[in-house]
Each structure stands twice: as structure tokens, then as C-alpha cells.
Amino acid sequence: MTENKNREKFASRLGFILVSAGCAVGLGNVWKFPYICGMYGGAAFILIYLVCLAVMGIPILICEFAIGRGSNSSIGTALKTLEPEGTRWHHFKWFGFAGNYLLMMFYTMVAGWMIYYVHVMASGRIGNAGVEVIEHEFQGMLQNPGIMMAFTLLVIFLCIGICSFGIQKGVERVSKVMMILLIVLMIVMAVRSVTLADSAKGLRFYLVPDFGKMVDQGIGNVVFAAMTHAFFTLSVGMGSMEIFGSYLSKERKLTGESVNVVLIDTMIALVAGIIIIPACFAYGISPDAGPSLMFITLPNVFNHMPAGRIWGTMFFVFMSFAALSTVIAVFENIIAMSIDLFGWSRKKSVLVNLVGISVLSAPAVLGFNVLSAIQPLGNGSSIMDLEDFIVSYNVLPLGSLLFVLFCTRKNGWGFENFLAETNTGSGRDFPRWIRGYMTYVLPLIILGIYFKGYYDMFKVRGTLTLCIWMIVAVIFAGFIIWLALGKKGKINHDRRKDA
Helix, strand or coil: CCCCCCCCCCCCHHHHHHHHHHHHCCCHHHHCHHHHHHHCCCHHHHHHHHHHHHHHHHHHHHHHHHHHHHHCCCHHHHHHHHCECCCCHHHHHHHHHHHHHHHHHHHHHHHHHHHHHHHHHHHCCCCCCCHHHHHHHHHHHHCCHHHHHHHHHHHHHHHHHHHCCHHHHHHHHHHHHHHHHHHHHHHHHHHHHHCCCCHHHHHHHHHCCCHHHHHHHCHHHHHHHHHHHHHHCCCCCCCCCHHHHHCCCCCECHHHHHHHHHHHHHHHHHHHHHHHHHHHHHCCCCCCCCHHHHHHHHHHHHHHCCCHHHHHHHHHHHHHHHHHHHHHHHHHHHHHHHHHHHCCCHHHHHHHHHHHHHHHCHHHHHCCCCCCCCCCCCCCCCHHHHHHHHHHHHHHHHHHHHHHHHHHCCCCCCHHHHHHHHCCCECCCCCHHHHHHHHHHHHHHHHHHHHHHHHHHHHHHCHHHHHHHHHHHHHHHHHHHHHHCCCCCCECHHHHHCC
16 A cells, blocks of 8 residues: 555654553553552562553554554544445444543543642642541542633643644654653652652562462452453554554554553553552552542652652642643544544644533533532442443443454455554564464453453442343444444455555
């Protein structure tokens, strides 16, 4: 396939790797991975996790990059460009478009929390405060729709403004600086954490293999936890990685580039744990996961630490970079999809999506205050939980399933075309012998994760509720299978040459 000479490309290989890693690096690397790592056996869990990344995460990531580079377009038109005539793969574009929008409808709000807490920590407002005061500060923010919306809009305007400058002058330039600063900040904070008194207890909890914990938790549960996090950590399944493949030149093979992205993402997750877990143990504070870790537990830790105001501010600057790098990446995908789907200019796409995301982010913000009575997934849930559920439990796994099937099935792009694109350029080859695994085993693993996620989510809510939601899961999965089972038609070579 000829390369589209008019499409903007990354200015450097480093830019591609750091921008892609910035998309993968999300809040789950910090507020979930360290906790589950310690809970499931420390280094023993890490070994299983790395195996899961190798056999699941990397192949799916390579599929996304290959589809993007092979089509020279976003997921909005990529499948239509590469599929044989008469097949249905391209209908997934609306599924992917909706997934990107849903993610930004709540993730921009959470990124706004991080920026707000840079101000909270720097101002010393909760310095030397007890847990009750710290928790009251967080709840006060959630109950204030004005503050929540203001910082959400700040994130939206900032990140879409960066994307308006294009891939090289906007996304690549800014993301490279943020990712480098993020890594530097993490190293400094990790060194500080491990030099605290009694930090060795936390390091042992986090990194020393504890096979007894694995047995206590159940080997199957440990393996599934590793598989699930390996699957979700790379942000695959909705085209957010595919778009960066479309901006990549054909100078390098995709296997090595994908491995580099995974290594950076994994390194950041591991170092995040070195920052958090030893510091919690040093002050006798139990580490937990999720927003409570970020906004209650860790501020409490920093209050016990000498110069904690400075370290707390640095931590939330680091978290802001991690969140903003993801927002910039997904916004670029939304903008590019709008350009490809509707024929808009970048300027029009930026303006329309600026308005669209600003308006549609409001329900998640109001779901913690004005609309808190709306609890779509049961008592205690919020509108954000519903949006997160649709993206994390549906779009990401089912999109990944579709990409793998598209790259391996004869009525899709096909393994030979996928392999030819993946192995174009210099670097390490993607092995041909993995074809059987990707064609038959990997799709079953993805489906297993998908259905197990639904089961774990709803099993505590009664048999009837579980059955209803499992039927919903089957319907969504059936839609993806329907797309994949379209008849094989004639490959439109002319259309591919235009890509």
C-alpha cells in the first residue's frame, strides 16, 4: 500500500513512543496497580502481569498500530479502507467514536481534580490537617458544581487547544515535554519515598514475592487480576492507539515500537508503587485504591512527611501530567475521527468537539451534586460510574476483540496483510508462528475477560440483576461477532491505494 504523503507524521521516533505511552499511562497505573500488586503477592504478581502483557497487551497494541499505519487514517475510516467489499467491519466506527466521547465526558473531570489538588496542596489548605478535614475537603469539592465544572472546562480548553496546533507542533511537542517531566518527577519522588524511615516494610509488601498471598487470594483470581490490568492499562480497543499508528512512518517495524510503549507504561506503574506504598507504610497508614487513595490517604501521608506540602504539590503535578497526556491523546483521536468521518477541517473539528465535550461533560460533574439522586448502577453509584462502565467493561474489550479478529480473519484485513504491515521497516519481526494463537486463543481470552468483568460487577446484586446484565453482555458481544461474520468480498485495491 502506498503511503499518504499529505498526512502529517510524527517528527521523531521518540515523539511517537512518548505520545503513545502518554495515552496508555492513566490514573489506573497509580491508584490501582500498586495496591493490587501488593495484595496479590508483590513481585510474584508482577511476573504474572508481565507475562500477560506479552501474550495479550502487546499483540492487541500491535493490531491497533498496524491498522492505523496501514490505512493512514483514524478508526473512523480505517476499517472501511482495509476491509474487503461487502463486509461489515466499518460499522464499528460509531462504537469507537462513542467510546472516545464517553471517556472524555468523565476523564476530563477527573483530570480537573488533579489540577485542583495542585492548588490545594500548594496553598497549604490541608497542611497538618487530620483525616476528617482532608476527607471534608475532597467531599466539598465534589459537592461544588462550580469548581468542578471550572476545572473540567480548563482541562478541555487546554487540551483541545494543544490539539488545534496539529500532531507535531501541538500533540507531540507538548506530550514529549510532559512525559519527560513526569518521569523525572517520579524518579525524584521514588528516591524520597524509599529513603523514609521504615519504608522497607512497604517495599517488602510491594516487591518481595509472596506466594502465600497468591494462594490465599486464589491462583485463579491472581491470574485474572493480572490479565485484566494488563488488558486495560494500554488503552486499546477504541482507536486511541490506532490514530498514532496512522501518524507513524514506515521506517520501523511495529513490534519493537509497541514493546517500547509497553515498557514505559509498565515502568511508570511500577515506580508509582515505589512512590506510594513505602510512604504509606513509613507512617503506618494503610494503602488503598481509587479516588480515596489519591485525595484522602496520600494527602494524609504528605502531612506526616517533612516538607510534605512540597512533595504533595509535586505528586499532584505528576498526576496532572499523567491525566492530561491521556486527555490530549484521546482528543486528538476524536478530532481526527471527525475530520475523516465528516470531511471537516481541523479548525472546524476542534471547535465543534470543544463545544460537544464541554456540554456532555456536565452530567458527570453534576452527578456528584445536583444529580446525585441518579444512581444508574445501584445504590452509591454515579453518572460517572455508568460512563466508566460502558467504556471499561464494553468498548475497550469488545473493540480489542474486533481489532484482533479484523487482523486475523480472511474476511477482514487478514493475517498476511497485517504481518506485512507490522514487519515493514527495520527492527524485530513479529513472528508468523503466533498466527494460530491470535486467531483462536486470544479472542477467547478477551471474551473471557469481558464476561468475567460483567459477572464480578453484578454477582453481588442478586441473581435476577446478574442474569439481566449478562444478557446485555451477550447482546453487545453478539454485535461484534455479527460485524466479524460478514461475507468475504472482493478487496478494493483502488480504495487502499488512495489511503
